[in-house]
Amino acid sequence: SSELTQDPAVSVxxxxxxxxxxxxxxxxxxxxxxxxxxxxxxxVFVIYGKNxxxxxxxxxxxxxxxxxxxxxxxxxxxxxxxxxxxCSSRDSTGNHLLFGGGTKLTVL
Amino acid sequence: xxxxxxxxxGLVQPGGSLRLSCAASEFTFSDYYMSWIRQAPGKGLxxxxxxxxxxxxxxxxxxxxxxxxxxxxxxxxxxxxxxDSLRAEDTAVYYCARGFEGSRGWYGWxxxxxxxxxxxxxxxx
Numbered sequence: 001s002s003e004l005t006q007d008p009a010v011s012v013x014x015x016x017x018x019x020x021x022x023x024x025x026x027x028x029x030x031x032x033x034x035x036x037x038x039x040x041x042x043x044v045f046v047i048y049g050k051n052x053x054x055x056x057x058x059x060x061x062x063x064x065x066x067x068x069x070x071x072x073x074x075x076x077x078x079x080x081x082x083x084x085x086x087c088s089s090r091d092s093t094g095n096h097l098l099f100g101g102g103t104k105l106t107v108l
Numbered sequence: 109x110x111x112x113x114x115x116x117x118g119l120v121q122p123g124g125s126l127r128l129s130c131a132a133s134e135f136t137f138s139d140y141y142m143s144w145i146r147q148a149p150g151k152g153l154x155x156x157x158x159x160x161x162x163x164x165x166x167x168x169x170x171x172x173x174x175x176x177x178x179x180x181x182x183x184x185x186x187x188x189x190x191x192d193s194l195r196a197e198d199t200a201v202y203y204c205a206r207g208f209e210g211s212r213g214w215y216g217w218x219x220x221x222x223x224x225x226x227x228x229x230x231x232x233x
Contacts, residue, residue, distance in 0.1 A: 031212075033219035035153070042203060042226055043153065048219035050212060065215075086153050090218045095167045097143070097155035097218060 002026070002091045004100035011106040012077045020072045020103045022087030030089040032070035034063060037084045037102075046085075047072060074105075082107040110135045110222045112204050117227030124194050124231070130187040130204030130224060137185040138162075141207030143220060144178060144189050146200035146229075154200070157189065158207060172198075194231045201226040 004024040012018035022032050031050055035043040045054055047063035060075045070089075074081055087100040116128040130142070143158035157168045157178040166178060177190040187204050205220035 029214060029216065031215050031217040033217060035220070037153075042223040043220075044223075045219060045221045048221075049210060049217050050215070054221060084152075088153075088155075088218075088220070090216065094216070096169065097158060097167075099145075099153040099155060102152040 002096070002098065004032075004087055004089065004098045006085075006087060006100035006103045008101065009104045009106065011108055012074070013108050014079060015076055017073065017075045018077055018105065020074075020085050020087075020105065022070045022072075022100045023068055024089070024098065024100075025068055026089050026092045026098060027065065027068050027070050029092065031065055032063070032087040032089045034061075034070075034072045035086045035088065036081075037086065038082075043086065077105075077107055079107050081105065110206065112206065112222055112224035114202065114204050114224045114227040117202065117229045119230045119232065120194055121233050122195060122231055125190070125192045126194065126229060128189040128191065128202055128204075128227060128229070130189075132185045132187065132206070135206070135222075137180075138182040141209065141218075142178075142180055142187045143205050143207050144187075145203045145205055145220070145223075146198075147203070147226075148197075148200040151200075156202070159187075191229070194229075196231050199229060199231050201228050 034047040037043040051063045111133045144156040175193045203226045206222040209218045
């Protein structure tokens, strides 16, 4: 398969924990990278590799992977975390880059 | 701070051509993969193409292969996307981004760590 599947929308109460998932066959041999995009802004890189955060990304963001599913977890979600989140990985051939359809996170 | 600035977007008729540029600064351009990603209005991200640091590896999405050409000029710290035979469905904001890859055990990864602000391409008559 050459697709990454994400839930279109997820909501979370302020201060609670939320998990955003990404499924695809390519994730059996590739770690996902995760991007946050706020309205009218360019995407921002938040997680890569097994569970690596770029400098400047709060430690409430973490990543994990199991089988064909990658997850982005936000612990103690803040209002400013409301955004669209995209997963990405190379496809199984290693030649193409895939993006999931994105998950719109609403913070209640 | 690493910086990417796209330019060259605009309105073009179906079947027309456009060349996008991406100027890079504050990092060693020749050390990194560079990629183009686009986002149609109200839609998600779609990878378009990437090129390895030396230019030895170039890949395209099926939707643009044969119509788009990626290139880079390390002397000018610039990435380009030549877009020919444009279609209405190519209408999107086009982002350039810096990429890197890694591996750990069986697993590999490819990530895009710095993005430009994007340039809008509109294909319409």
